[in-house]
Structure formats: structure tokens, C-alpha cells
Amino acid sequence: MEYVFYIAAFLFLGISFTKDKGKTMQALGKAWTTFRTILPQLLGILLFTGMVLSITNSEVISRIIGQQSGWLGTLGAAVIGSLTLIPGFVALPMCALLLRNGAGYMQIGAFVSTLMMVGVVTFPMEKLYLGTKTAAIRNGLAFLFSLLVAVIIGWVHR
Amino acid sequence: MKYKFFFMMIVLWVLVYIGKPYLAIQAVELTLSNVYQMFLIIPPIFILLGLLDVWVPRQTMARFLGEGSGIKGIVLSFVAGAMAAGPLYGAFPAAAVFLKKQVSFRNVFIFIGAWSTVKVPMFLFEWQSLGWRFAITRLCLNIAGILLIAWVLDTLLKPEDRRWIRQQADDLCM
Numbered sequence: 621m622e623y624v625f626y627i628a629a630f631l632f633l634g635i636s637f638t639k640d641k642g643k644t645m646q647a648l649g650k651a652w653t654t655f656r657t658i659l660p661q662l663l664g665i666l667l668f669t670g671m672v673l674s675i676t677n678s679e680v681i682s683r684i685i686g687q688q689s690g691w692l693g694t695l696g697a698a699v700i701g702s703l704t705l706i707p708g709f710v711a712l713p714m715c716a717l718l719l720r721n722g723a724g725y726m727q728i729g730a731f732v733s734t735l736m737m738v739g740v741v742t743f744p745m746e747k748l749y750l751g752t753k754t755a756a757i758r759n760g761l762a763f764l765f766s767l768l769v770a771v772i773i774g775w776v777h778r
Numbered sequence: 779m780k781y782k783f784f785f786m787m788i789v790l791w792v793l794v795y796i797g798k799p800y801l802a803i804q805a806v807e808l809t810l811s812n813v814y815q816m817f818l819i820i821p822p823i824f825i826l827l828g829l830l831d832v833w834v835p836r837q838t839m840a841r842f843l844g845e846g847s848g849i850k851g852i853v854l855s856f857v858a859g860a861m862a863a864g865p866l867y868g869a870f871p872a873a874a875v876f877l878k879k880q881v882s883f884r885n886v887f888i889f890i891g892a893w894s895t896v897k898v899p900m901f902l903f904e905w906q907s908l909g910w911r912f913a914i915t916r917l918c919l920n921i922a923g924i925l926l927i928a929w930v931l932d933t934l935l936k937p938e939d940r941r942w943i944r945q946q947a948d949d950l951c952m
Contacts, residue, residue, distance in 0.1 A: 629822035647828035664783035670809030749870040
């Protein structure tokens with residue numbers, strides 16, 4: 621399952637190659653250009669994410685958004701989610717653990733939602749494609765929306 | 779300076795290494811596992827984007843996802859985003875190819891929104907780890923929220939912003 625994208629890429633590359641060699645090379649050239657465009661940001665993002673994951677374990681996070689942290693905890697969770705870039709398959713089990721250790725659903729909702737929708741670390745890359753203004757508005761709206769998601773998630777779990 | 783952020787991170791790492799060496803060593807391991815995850819997804823996605831760019835004509839994309847593609851365009855953009863994998867930063871190069879092919883701004887924002895927070899495998903995983911109530915509530919809210927955010931962004935964009943973004947998309951995926 622992990623390699624599904626490689627399988628798809630090679631399959632389509634093969635089909636493309638039998639139909640038109642030139643176009644296939646052109647497509648590979650474009651893929652390389654895209655990779656090179658994002659590489660400087662990508663390297664920074666990888667280093668930043670590794671360090672953040674190293675510093676913040678579930679203990680540190682649960683101290684901030686733990687039991688009874690209320691509205692301030694929800695806001696804190698939303699800010700942490702916006703600043704960090706943790707892959708979902710790491711973040712979701714961590715959230716499950718936090719919930720078992722007494723974190724509130726509202727806080728976890730805020731964290732999960734901003735983690736996925738708001739990207740402060742990826743902002744330089746987003747800016748490159750959408751421009752500063754549009755990228756800022758998109759992230760701002762996503763942040764506000766995540767707070768609403770948190771309140772409703774908290775409400776359905778009350 | 780393209781590598782400014784990267785060098786800032788190097789400085790951060792050196793400072794952490796001086797202060798708390800074990801945190802830096804742990805960070806190396808975590809970074810390597812992130813790099814592995816990145817290589818699992820990013821290169822094939824970019825190859826698929828390159829093929830899409832070369833093979834699918836502008837008119838075809840415009841017809842399905844462009845201005846006037848209506849509800850079908852909305853659903854298609856949403857499904858395309860939800861089926862993608864990989865972190866948020868993968869969505870922007872994909873969006874650039876879409877923009878180059880005259881996909882409407884609203885649909886591009888729907889695509890980015892769906893990519894960021896509604897992914898099919900992630901949904902199942904979320905259901906499993908945080909419960910169905912959590913996962914389903916978030917899914918329903920996200921569908922509404924993504925459409926709303928896309929609509930607001932589309933409404934706020936000025937003609938010169940649109941020109942700039944389309945031009946940038948052309949330049950970035952030559």
C-alpha cells in the first residue's frame with residue numbers, strides 16, 4: 621500500500637514512454653523542475669519538523685492542552701497545531717494517547733484541525749505559489765474555521 | 779535568498795546540539811524517518827503531475843474543472859484532493875499545474891482544502907484512533923468549511939492577484 625504512488629507513477633510512465641518518448645522526457649523534466657523549486661523550503665521544513673518532534677513529546681503537549689485547560693488550552697492547541705508539521709499517522713495515535721491521559725476533545729479537535737489545515741512552516745512555500753496575501757488569508761480562515769471545529773467537536777463529546 | 783530558512787534551521791540545530799545534545803541526536807533519527815516518508819510520496823506525485831501537465835490538454839481540464847464547470851467541477855476537485863496523499867506542501871505544486879490548465883480559482887482552493895484535511899486513508903485512521911463521532915463530525919464540518927473558505931478566497935481575489943498567481947503557476951512548472 622505504501623508504494624501505491626510509485627506503482628502508479630511507473631505504470632503511467634511506461635504507457636507514456638511507449639506512446640511518445642519526447643513527451644515522457646518532458647514530463648520527467650517538469651517533475652524535476654518542481655522538485656528543485658521546492659527543495660530549499662523542503663530541506664528547511666524537514667529539519668524544523670525533526671527538531672520539533674524531538675523537543676515536543678506527548679508529555680510536553682499534554683502539559684499545555686491537558687485536563688481542564690479550557691478555552692486557553694484550545695487556543696494553545698490551535699497554535700501548536702499551526703506551528704507543527706507532524707504526519708497524520710504519528711499525530712493521530714499521539715492524540716488518542718493524550719485523550720486517554722485526560723486531554724479534552726475540544727483541545728484535540730483544535731490541534732488536529734489546525735495541524736492539517738494551517739501551515740506556518742510551509743508558509744514560505746505556499747507564498748511562492750499563491751502570493752503572500754492569498755496564502756495569509758487562506759491560513760487565517762483555516763485557523764478560525766478550526767476553532768469552530770473544536771467547539772463543535774467539544775459539543776458532540778460533552 | 780532561497781536557502782535562508784534552511785540555514786536558519788542549521789543554526790537552530792547547532793544551538794540545540796550545544797545546549798541539549800541528546801535532543802539533537804534524537805532529531806536526526808526523526809528527520810531521517812521524515813525524509814523516508816517524503817521520498818515515499820513526493821517523487822511519484824511529481825512524476826504524475828509532470829505526466830498530467832504534458833498529456834492532458836488545457837481544454838479538457840478547463841471543461842471539467844474550469845469556470846462554468848459547475849457542481850461537477852466542485853465534486854471532482856474535492857475528490858481529486860481527497861484521493862491525494864502526502865503533506866500539505868505537496869498540494870501547491872499540484873495546484874500550480876491545475877492553474878496552468880485553466881482550472882477555476884474556486885476549484886483550485888477546494889482541491890487544496892480537500893488535500894489538506896480530507897484524505898480517505900487518514901479518515902479511516904482517524905476513525906480508528908479517535909472514534910467515529912470525532913471523525914464523522916470533522917468530515918461533515920470540513921466539507922462545509924472547505925467550500926466556504928474556497929468561496930471567500932475566490933471572492934476576495936482581485937483581477938491582478940489572479941493574473942499574478944496564474945503567471946506564477948506558468949513560471950514554476952515550465
